[in-house]
Amino acid sequence: MSASTGTTPRGKSRERLSRGVLAASALEIADREGLEAVTIRRVATDNSVTPMALYWHFADKEALFDGIAERIYGEVALPDRVSPWDADLQAVLVAVLEALRGHPLVAEMVPSRIMKSEAGLGIAERVIGLLRSARFSPAEAAQTGMFLLCSLVELVAMEPGQDALGDPEARDAHLRSKRAALESMDPKKFPALLESAEFFLVCPSEDAYFGRGVDFLVAGTLGIQPA
Template sequence: MSKDTPQRLDPAAIVTSALRIADAEGLPAITIRRLAQEHGVTPMALYRHFRDKDDLLDALAARLLADIRLPEPSTAPWAEQIRAVLAACLAALRPHPTIAGLIPTRVLLSEPGLTLVERTLALLDTAGFPPDQATEIGSQALCSLVTLVATEPGLTESTDPDTRDDAIRAKRAALHALSPQRYPHVIAAADALTLCGDRDTYYELGIDFAVAGIRGIRPAARTTG
């Protein structure tokens, strides 16, 4: 049997490899050629399963969306249920900050994504928001979660512990060196600005902002067709 025989190539395994590479090195590190080499096949073998890199990224987003464990529907107030949905999304996104940005533009391309959107829109409908407004609110909420994950303080530093610590110390020192007359609050917050001290608190605050923001929006008048 040729090494390029399609049966030997598991698309799910390819996506798993792509996920590992993206987590370690970022999305630009994912190439069809590299994945083919890792699985002992030629690039043409991968093209039998993925039309191009964009198709592979679609599959990568679908994998991430499939990891979202939505809570069961309940009789709790809609705001509490929205909070639970956002928390479930964050739980899946947090381990993969380098690929979280794939989700907003690909959420409608897979069954797990459609399920997430349907649940969110249903809850926003319960809150009184018409479809157009609910869609915009849901989109903004999802993008806010992606931003939280991608911009966690200290996350962009090197994965090497020593290099990372040196970079954080340098940033902290630069902030402490600022003029205390002009930037007293920046200096006081230097530690928080350079490193996420409590990750759970950081993400809980992000969800608080999202839910409070939704609660503060007045539902638009529903149009009759």
Template structure:
């Protein structure tokens, strides 16, 4: 069980199912999510869930839609900047909001890229990013390519944050981190002095906020550099 009280069987709705599914994935990983397991967790029969989702793919679509719905895009300025000079700053803010929504759910993040265009909140995010890229002087084709890259890059930042993974067992995660650090520190100092010096930050992120801020900075600087 993922904890909490079971819902009233007569009041089981789509939002309740999605919320419990997300809690299950956060606690135990994506592999733990099955219709049967979720039904047990909710205290209902699998058929009760099939009223809301015909299969697991539809449930995953709903999880992604829910997660994208938590992205709080910043308000656009009432008056556009002269010659669109602030498009990169606005893109930075949008990517930061996107990353903030994904960070608590690294197990779900890998599902985003293939599903981002198939829900209203995903389309809203795409429209904002593509519009800003077009404002920055990119063609429709370039904007589409760069936009897809940026979504994948933010997902990668979330999934690859050192010391943070989809592994739900914190003790096991810490054990893996320590083992990776020990393996790097055991390398030959003459061959890999810099890898050894960076062993801790390569395997553990001491400041998640700084990690994401630097990552978004690099992404936006790269886009600005080719505009």
């Protein structure tokens, strides 16, 4: 066997066991089955290694979750800066939302981990810097930035029609049950809810839903801008 042939398998092994590859594998599991399915042992099995191999990169399950959040933040393509500040903020929120939309079963664990990766820190710095330029105090900017991130997560997690997303059969059964419950309401007591019932079951337009959500967040931020 030639020297080059002999070193290739070891090179592939090192690549396979990198932190980024293992975090990506964990994210794939979470996207399909939810975070409860992600364990050190499961990721090790899916990558044909022993659990001890993962401990070189992740001390425990929480550290593995940090790695998942890092992967998601790494997917955010921050846009070029524009003026005024609220237009820049809107562009940044849209970029973060685009990354979160690809991972609805994982999104809720992302906000608490924004300070644990270079990508997350970059997003936080951009948003807080924009809010500071709009005369928010340091504390107000930090709090408002976190409110905005948590609101984006809720937009993704609560998108109508995405209940039980990881299991199509469970999702269909849940939607049937939800439809029956909505349609059983007294029309005299809940006319507005019945008129809007379809929206709670199926999102008529994802672009309109998420676009309105970001518009709402930016308008709200403008509404509390310090004088």
